Amino acid sequence: MDTSALEQTYELADMLIKKATKDQLAECARLLALNLAHHQINHGEIAVEETLSLLRVSEPNEEHLNMLMEGMLNLIGVLVNVCGGLGQVKH
Numbered sequence: 001m002d003t004s005a006l007e008q009t010y011e012l013a014d015m016l017i018k019k020a021t022k023d024q025l026a027e028c029a030r031l032l033a034l035n036l037a038h039h040q041i042n043h044g045e046i047a048v049e050e051t052l053s054l055l056r057v058s059e060p061n062e063e064h065l066n067m068l069m070e071g072m073l074n075l076i077g078v079l080v081n082v083c084g085g086l087g088q089v090k091h
Contacts, residue, residue, distance in 0.1 A: 006065060009072035016079040027082045032074070 017025065040046060057064055 003065065006069050006072070009069060009076065013072050013075050013079065016076060016083065020079060020083050024079075024082050028075075028078045031078050031082070035074070035078075 020028070036046070054060075054064055054067060060068065
């Protein structure tokens with residue numbers, strides 16, 4: 001995977017986070033927490049240490065990059081849903 005694509009998703013996520021209100025970010029966090037709970041109920045607990053170590057890897061492999069990309073795409077999708085789109089805010 002090209003790391004520039006991952007960098008672009010981080011930039012887009014940061015842009016959406018900056019435009020979101022505190023209430024929208026709270027709703028986003030709740031939705032992501034529900035998604036995580038659903039995964040944990042169906043597939044088992046995810047160790048926080050594993051997630052944190054993934055973020056600290058200096059030279060990520062393909063699996064790490066794919067997981068980081070999927071995570072950013074999940075975040076972007078929820079932010080867009082909660083905020084109503086890239087150029088508008090949901091009322």
